Amino acid sequence: MPLTPGNIYELLLDHFGNQDWWPVDKDYHKGNVSDPRFEIIIGAILTQNTAWGNVEKALENLKTSNSLTVRKVVETDLENLKTMIQPSGFFNQKAKRLKILASHLRENYKDDLDRFFDRDLQEIRNELLSLNGIGPETADSILLYAGNHPIFVVDAYTKRICKRLPVEINGESYDEIQQCFEDELHECFPKKDTAQLYKKLHALLVELAKNYCKKKPKCNRCPLKNQCEFNLIKTKLAVK
Ligand code: SF4
Structure with missing residues (x-):
């Protein structure tokens, strides 16, 4: 059966x-007064087509340069961002995707993830899917783990x-x-x-x-x- x-x-x-999944460095965010949900959002993009161990190396680089915030991803030079996330593979594409998503959050929600997530699940999902390089798995990982929205x-x-x-x-x-x-x-x-x-x-x-x-x-x-x-x-x- x-x-x-x-x-x-x-x-x-x-x-x-x-x-206990999704792993987030809570101490880092406490010390830097940053939003741990953005680390999940970044991780959801970096983990596309690669093993988690590679994502961890890229996240470590972003932490070392204090770049785990919407503002920093928007302001960081594209080539620098590529270098930092290089261990996650497909870094040219992924750096552009991070920039697009971070700019979207900045322009439409002023970096405020509460404003972004505190809406109807389908509305957020459609918005995420309309962004370059975000498919259903990435969108749903962001919604579930960063937004705590019930979607499998x-x-x-x-x-x-x-x-x-x-x-x-x-x-x-x-x-x-x-x-x-x-x-x-x-x-x-x-x-x-x-x-x-x-x-x-x-x-x-x-x-x-x-x-x-x-x-x-x-x-x-x-x-x-x-x-x-x-x-x-x-x-x-x-x-x-
Ligand atoms: S490892 Fe996979 S294929 Fe083998 S018994 Fe378990 S579920 Fe089935």
Whole structure:
């Protein structure tokens, strides 16, 4: 029987425990009187097509030069910004994307993230998607983790895991997977804080993909191995 997002959440929570994601350097922001949500926004762009370890190096460079604010990203010379975020890869594109987003926040919200986020979720999402280089995954990561808006983030890990288990979804598009997760989780846990639930499940899926459900999966120790069709077929073929 296919697993549901609710089953997956419970099994993974049991195995990995609570995950504290998105990582933000709270001490840095306290010391610099800066808004930690902007670090999440920057991280959501820097993490496109790269591993998180590379993003951390780029964020470290931005911290060293005190550049983790909307104002600094707007005012920093483009070439300098490229150099600082170089470890995250695709730095030419990403530097331009950071500049566009920071300028948008400056011109329309005067750097105030409360003003930016304190609006209807779909309105903010459409606005983010209209900016160069921001697709659904980046927009939803910003909305969920920086804005605390209840929207489930579908990343490449989630897609891979859903295909292998499989999770029963009417379609394979980003929107279809997102809708399935949101509907089922709402039905399964009507009383839970929705944004917190989405954050926790997304983080657990990332843990699963990083530890076991890699491109070449390590099914032997995976907490979902007894329910996973991919593993059951693989085991049957090995026995033959
Ligand atoms: S059993 Fe294997 S394929 Fe299935 S979810 Fe776990 S690691 Fe992935």
